[in-house]
Amino acid sequence: MNTTRGFAGRPRAARPGLPPGQYDAGDDWPVLSAEVTPDLAAADWTFRVSGLVAEPRTWDLARARRFPASAYEGDIHCVTGWSKFGVRFGGVSLDAFLEAAGPLASATHAVAYAHTGYTANLPLADLTGGRAWIAWEYDGRPLAPEHGGPARLVVPHLYFWKSVKWLAGLELLDRDRPGFWEQNGYHERGNPWEEQRYSGD
Numbered sequence: 265m266n267t268t269r270g271f272a273g274r275p276r277a278a279r280p281g282l283p284p285g286q287y288d289a290g291d292d293w294p295v296l297s298a299e300v301t302p303d304l305a306a307a308d309w310t311f312r313v314s315g316l317v318a319e320p321r322t323w324d325l326a327r328a329r330r331f332p333a334s335a336y337e338g339d340i341h342c343v344t345g346w347s348k349f350g351v352r353f354g355g356v357s358l359d360a361f362l363e364a365a366g367p368l369a370s371a372t373h374a375v376a377y378a379h380t381g382y383t384a385n386l387p388l389a390d391l392t393g394g395r396a397w398i399a400w401e402y403d404g405r406p407l408a409p410e411h412g413g414p415a416r417l418v419v420p421h422l423y424f425w426k427s428v429k430w431l432a433g434l435e436l437l438d439r440d441r442p443g444f445w446e447q448n449g450y451h452e453r454g455n456p457w458e459e460q461r462y463s464g465d
């Protein structure tokens with residue numbers, strides 16, 4: 265035999281773009297929901313920006329679609345370990361909604377909440393600057409209900425638990441207020457590149 269001892273069976277080098285401790289889920293797209301998928305028709309979906317804003321605003325899907333279209337093409341990372349490469353979400357940049365409502369200077373954090381009651385907290389800076397979307401399409405088709413359709417939040421540079429499905433609103437705050445998983449031990453920010461999985465990481 266001509267194999268070099270110690271070489272065969274060595275783990276392959278991590279794929280570039282894979283954060284520490286993650287694996288590539290390939291074509292799979294697992295569904296992770298703490299709730300039962302709600303019966304939420306596109307016509308009944310609304311999104312509200314409230315709290316520390318100049319003017320609280322609410323949009324339905326038809327009005328949300330009037331903002332310039334914006335897509336995210338890239339990778340997503342779930343704290344349970346899977347990452348998915350080359351996803352394509354279509355919708356609108358969250359900046360458009362925030363600019364319309366006018367965050368007050370005192371606003372530093374936000375709680376994103378779902379039509380089901382699920383919540384996630386984020387620093388406001390992670391939701392601005394072209395890094396967060398409200399998405400209603402996946403691969404050019406309407407977002408499937410189990411993946412958060414009619415519309416969900418997509419904040420791909422953080423662990424995907426922050427990307428609230430069946431998104432109902434954002435409340436802007438002057439302090440960090442833990443959401444559903446964050447009250448159960450998960451990290452307040454959740455940067456996958458720093459492996460911020462659990463509180464204190």
Ligand SMILES: Nc1nc2c(c(=O)[nH]1)N[C@H]1C(S)=C(S)[C@@H](COP(=O)(O)O)O[C@H]1N2
Pocket residue numbers: 293294295296297298299341342343378380382410411412424425426427428429430
């Ligand atoms: N409303 C709601 N949004 C949610 C969740 C949830 O349980 N409820 N799970 C989060 C988690 S942990 C992940 S990894 C992603 C999963 O999205 P997917 O089911 O489309 O893969 O949604 C996030 N958003």
Ligand SMILES: [Mo]
Pocket residue numbers: 296342343344424425
């Ligand atoms: Mo997750």
